[in-house]
Amino acid sequence: MSSSDASVIIPGTVINGRISGSTPLRLEGEMKGIIDISSDIMVGQNGIMEGDVIANNIMVEGRLSGKASGRECIVIAPSGQVKAELTAPAVSIEKGAKFSGKIDMIES
Amino acid sequence: MSASKILAGIRIDGKLTGNADIKIEGEIYGEVNLDSSIFIAEGGKAEAKIKAINIFLAGTFIGDAEADFIQITPTGRVNGKLKAPAISIEKGAKFTGSIEMGEGEAPSSETSAEAISESADIESPDGEEIIDDPESSEIGILKSSIIDSTIKHHAPFLPGRAIDPESEEN
Numbered sequence: 109m110s111s112s113d114a115s116v117i118i119p120g121t122v123i124n125g126r127i128s129g130s131t132p133l134r135l136e137g138e139m140k141g142i143i144d145i146s147s148d149i150m151v152g153q154n155g156i157m158e159g160d161v162i163a164n165n166i167m168v169e170g171r172l173s174g175k176a177s178g179r180e181c182i183v184i185a186p187s188g189q190v191k192a193e194l195t196a197p198a199v200s201i202e203k204g205a206k207f208s209g210k211i212d213m214i215e216s
Numbered sequence: 217m218s219a220s221k222i223l224a225g226i227r228i229d230g231k232l233t234g235n236a237d238i239k240i241e242g243e244i245y246g247e248v249n250l251d252s253s254i255f256i257a258e259g260g261k262a263e264a265k266i267k268a269i270n271i272f273l274a275g276t277f278i279g280d281a282e283a284d285f286i287q288i289t290p291t292g293r294v295n296g297k298l299k300a301p302a303i304s305i306e307k308g309a310k311f312t313g314s315i316e317m318g319e320g321e322a323p324s325s326e327t328s329a330e331a332i333s334e335s336a337d338i339e340s341p342d343g344e345e346i347i348d349d350p351e352s353s354e355i356g357i358l359k360s361s362i363i364d365s366t367i368k369h370h371a372p373f374l375p376g377r378a379i380d381p382e383s384e385e386n
Contacts, residue, residue, distance in 0.1 A: 118236050121220040125230010125246060131223055
């Protein structure tokens with residue numbers, strides 16, 4: 109996921125509600141609600157996501173709580189802190205990452 | 217990274233707050249409350265109630281906007297209520313709605329609508345003072361001043377005006 113053509117929500121921006129669309133998104137700020145995109149999302153090191161995330165690929169370097177549903181893959185990077193129900197055909201939790209919750213590796 | 221950027225293809229519904237600048241090339245519907253600036257870029261769309269330090273409108277905006285400074289650039293398409301001590305509507309921009317500038321002194325800006333309307337007031341015909349009707353916006357004053365000067369220009373062709381010798385001398 110190249111960040112140059114992705115929407116970016118930087119620290120200091122707080123969104124309550126819903127983000128939808130078809131282009132990549134990088135969250136470094138705070139978001140509470142629903143993110144439903146037919147593209148990829150990155151919750152960056154500073155990012156805090158609370159709620160439901162639906163996307164093709166979900167990469168978490170920051171904090172995520174709620175539900176995450178990936179059409180392709182969910183990756184929790186070493187800096188990620190996740191408390192969520194994950195649903196995706198492929199899930200990767202890298203060494204160092206914090207995770208508590210459920211995982212459902214659906215057949216795609 | 218100095219601003220949040222919402223690109224085309226992304227839509228936000230809800231409330232947006234914070235102290236970081238935001239650029240919208242996508243769409244936003246709802247409420248925006250910022251201790252910073254927001255820029256609705258060309259191609260971007262906002263249907264919202266926006267409060268911010270500076271609001272720059274180069275795309276489509278429908279709703280209420282309140283700030284220290286609001287600017288509609290030539291590509292801006294705006295329909296709503298604007299409230300700020302300084303407002304600039306650039307040539308080419310489309311605006312429908314109301315403007316409230318309040319009592320406060322506007323920051324000195326060559327392009328602010330207030331500055332334009334002040335200079336327009338000076339040229340008002342017959343030295344008559346245009347009374348600031350609290351209902352009328354600055355744009356209303358600006359418009360009436362333009363209409364008056366148009367009437368003056370075409371005075372010989374207008375019955376009533378043409379037979380008034382004083383208006384001919386002006």
